[in-house]
Amino acid sequence: MALPFRKEAVRSLGHCLDHFDDEFSGLSQIVIGRRFCGPPNSGNGGYVCGVLAKDIEGPATAVLRAPVPLDVGLDLVMQDGATIMSGEGGVLIGQGRSSDAADLPDPPEPASLEEARAARERHLGLTQRFHPICFTCGPERQDGDGLRVFAGQVEGRDAGVVADAWTAHPAFADADGLAPTEVVWAALDCPGYFAWVEKEGRHGALLGTMTGEVLRRPKAGEECVIMAWPLAREGRKETAGVALFSASGELMARAYQVWIVMGPRPPADASAKESASA
Secondary structure, three states: OEOOOOOEEEEEOOEEEEEOOOOOOOOOEEEOOHHHEOOOOOEOHHHHHHHHHOOOOOOEEEEEOOOOOOOOEEEEEEEOOEEEEEOHHHOEEEEEEEOOHHHOOOOOOOOOHHHHHHHHOOOHHHOOOOOOOOOOOOOOOOEOOEOOOOOEEOOOOOOOOEEEEEEOOHHHOOOOOEOOHHHHHHHOHHHHHHHHHHHHOOOEEEEEEEEEEEOOOOEOOOEEEEEEEEEEEEOOEEEEEEEEEEOOOOEEEEEEEEEEEEOOOOOOOOOOOOOOOO
């Protein structure tokens, strides 16, 4: 049963959320602004998963059921302990629920800042066209408009272990000077996809499920290391681990992702440098 709420509209980071009396602990309406796109006409998967998870204490699992429309009002309510997002006509778009730390992957040894900076220069999206305006990985987005996370192969690691040195821009900071939870989840989104592209070659995939936890949100201007690595594939599903580390190697966030492959899967030994449609 959904709880009734008293609305008090506020705006933050280009999307609007309705906030309510603490006794109800729920949400009512949200608009995902075009700024937060993944593909041009739908919401960034990691960002939307973060919106679904941000008010759930501890690890959370967010599942995307349909493309997330931009610049339209969406219902977002807390129901039976889960966050439910629905669109016009009550169409289910996504769900968030509490999870367990046991569902999260153990990260590899963190790359150093120097290794991550070097890996950034090898990011495939800098030489091939993937999603140029994606909020997370779009190279056509400017600093302070997009996150510009460019994860590339880490030298000396297994194929698919990617990293980037990423700095949380002040434009995304909240009143405490920290990157909001949904922005942290967004930063962890696309690296998991590029881990599989590096491992098996270029192909299309959409984020379906993300289970994550944020242990510490980065401060604006704090340089961090983002890493991702492929885990397993089964049919049209690819799973990946992603993590955010401080410059000193402190684990700040981690997540387990399920990607749904779109179109034909590349051969297992395909080169990531081969060109195909994304």
